[in-house]
Amino acid sequence: MQEDVGAEITEEPAGGGDAPAPAPEPRGREAAPGRGHTIVIGAGLAGLAAADRLAGAGERVTVLEGRDRTGGRVHSVREWDGTTFDAGASWMRGEENNPLADLVRSLGLRTAVFNRSTETAYDPKGRRLLFDRHRRNMEDVNLLQEHMYWANIGAGPQDSMEQGIDQALYDANLVRARARDAKEIVYRMVEADHGADAEEVSFEAVGAVHEFSGDDVVFPDGMGQVTDHLARGLDVRLEHVVLGVAHGGDGVSVRVDAPGGEETLTADRVVVTLPLGVLKADGVDFHPELPEDKRLAIERLGSGRLEKLFLRFDEVFWGDAEVLVHLGTEQGAWFHWYAGQRVLGAPVLVSRNGGAPARFLAAMSEGEVVEHAMASLRTMFRKAPDPLDHHLTAWTDDPFARGAFSYSAVGSGDGDRVALRASVDDRLFFAGEATEIEHMATVHGALLSGLRAADMVLEAQD
Incomplete structure (x- = not known):
């Protein structure tokens, strides 16, 4: 609530027109030599950031998303005569030295304060x-x-x-x-x-x-442009609701409720980017169960409304x-x-x-x-x-969100977020704004968490 004078809306990038954009080149569909197959659960910003980096490094990536759209808690709505508004995440907190701002500038997206x-x-x-x-x-x-x-x-x-x-x-x-x-x-x-x-x-x-x-900035054309960019060409499977995740010495298996019925996908490892509210609702069965410190972290941290x-x-x-x-x-x-x-x-x-x-x-x-x-x-x-x-909006009632973002509840601390982000047996990796210590509850925090999880996956293979 500072009383500074807001900056003008940045200029729209050159080009455009009404011609449809060409379909993006498929990527992350096959593993390069020395790489494997990673399933990413959740096509929000954290999951897509992880998938984008993994695909760029030669990993085969499959993204599973329960909704019929990408973006997760980033949701740009276009329904009022060309007006776009962000029903979910909308603010980029601080545009200087912010890794999200670097991505936004590289894409030439309009911002405003x-x-x-x-x-x-x-x-x-x-x-x-x-x-x-x-x-x-x-x-x-x-x-x-x-x-x-x-x-x-x-x-x-x-x-x-x-x-x-x-x-x-x-x-x-x-x-x-x-x-x-x-x-x-x-x-x-x-x-x-x-x-x-x-x-x-x-x-x-x-x-x-x-x-x-x-400045804290918003996006006149919607923050969904960022997640749309990260998802380009990836194998994103919508309306695939994850029911269970199992892991062992041979890899991981993920059980999903898909449009064609229940099915099981296998891979070498999985990146879990489920929101804290979904983890708290215990709607996904982990086998073996998650470590105790991770379960306690999920219980102690708060999911905000x-x-x-x-x-x-x-x-x-x-x-x-x-x-x-x-x-x-x-x-x-x-x-x-x-x-x-x-x-x-x-x-x-x-x-x-x-x-x-x-x-x-x-x-x-x-x-x-x-x-x-x-x-x-x-x-x-x-x-x-x-x-x-x-x-x-109704994020609290959304089964794929169960809240807006995490907060540090009384009795919780940084150690809970450290436990939440820790990998399990180099098979299960975790990302999402709730796993961030200094950047929780922010869009750039989600981005950083996804990049961090992807790097952990790649390091585990080296």
């Missing part, structure tokens, strides 16, 4: 806050975060983010309205960043994440603001709105709700969620019209 200098805040009654009041609130938030960072040094695994926030409020000597507003903003930030409540998130998570510098609502209107009624903040909403829902008139090129508002606000909305029907959102918007904009259309 929301203009934070236009950020406008409203009080619980829908009255616009004076600029100086909102600036003071954000200065208080930055002060709280600084105190939380230093207090985190002495934190233990059982300390929660809630306890850290309360201690920071005391240390910063914030009281009354200033303490109330700063605390609410930090709570909403925790819910959006972790998909969980402050009392559920480990306070140690404050200093655990390494952030790249530079975060959902988005996109609203499309016939015109912009909220002014030039690209970021809206609404304090004091019911159950904390609809705290943040991002306006897409410049970034997406259409009058679209999107809000993210995580943790308790997401659970509050989950008890409603889809129509009730939209009505609740509009009631909140009309507190700020009395004459806001009904939306022309909407899109509401």
Whole structure:
């Protein structure tokens, strides 16, 4: 929530036209001398990054995906007269020295940032806050975060983010309205960043994440372009739901429910990129069972809940603001709105709700969620019209996701992510954002994990 001026949308790459793109050359279909066959479970960013690197190194690769599309929790939706929006992962966190940014630039993809200098805040009654009041609130938030960072040094695994926030409020000597507003903003930030409540998130998570510098950017044409590129020419088998994974001295076998019925595929090894939420649901049978430290890590780490609502209107009624903040909403829902008139090129508002606000909305029907959102918007904009259309995500109920991303729950720590990423007998390898220590819950973390797992597979053969 910095107040920096957002950069302009980068120029679209030259070329294009309406001619269909040529079919990509098949790759990874045969093993080069000295290489073998690896099955990759999951065609999300982690799985496709692993498969892309393995295929490039001469490995035979088979990618199994339960959905009828690639991308996993990256899902670009194109349904509103050419407007593309990312229902899943959408932000690239820091574009400087970020390996994902390097890939994005090499592909010539358009990126954009929301203009934070236009950020406008409203009080619980829908009255616009004076600029100086909102600036003071954000200065208080930055002060709280600084105190939380230093207090985190002495934190233990059982300390929660809630306890850290309360201690920071005391240390910063914030009281009354200033303490109330700063605390609410930090709570909403925790819910959006972790998909969980402050009392559920480990306070140690404050200093655990390494952030790249530079702007946080989104993709006007969809982040799905990245996964589409990584999947080019690979043997990706959609609607292949993995039921079980077995391994032994002779290799691995993966049992799947495929369109033609149940079947078993064999290979030399497997890279598992199932989301933490799916592993926690225990829907895949491992034989022999996973090591105890890995099972305990799956149990201790948290799978966050975060959902988005996109609203499309016939015109912009909220002014030039690209970021809206609404304090004091019911159950904390609809705290943040991002306006897409410049970034997406259409009058679209999107809000993210995580943790308790997401659970509050989950008890409603889809129509009730939209009505609740509009009631909140009309507190700020009395004459806001009904939306022309909407899109509401349901990642928590998605059987192939079971949540948005991982978070460090109270009682968990870096050791759990180390255990989760460890290979088993040089047959089972693991990737996904949940296996990352410094880059968990990020798209670049998923990318790095896939590359790391692929390198481990290749090293095991040398």
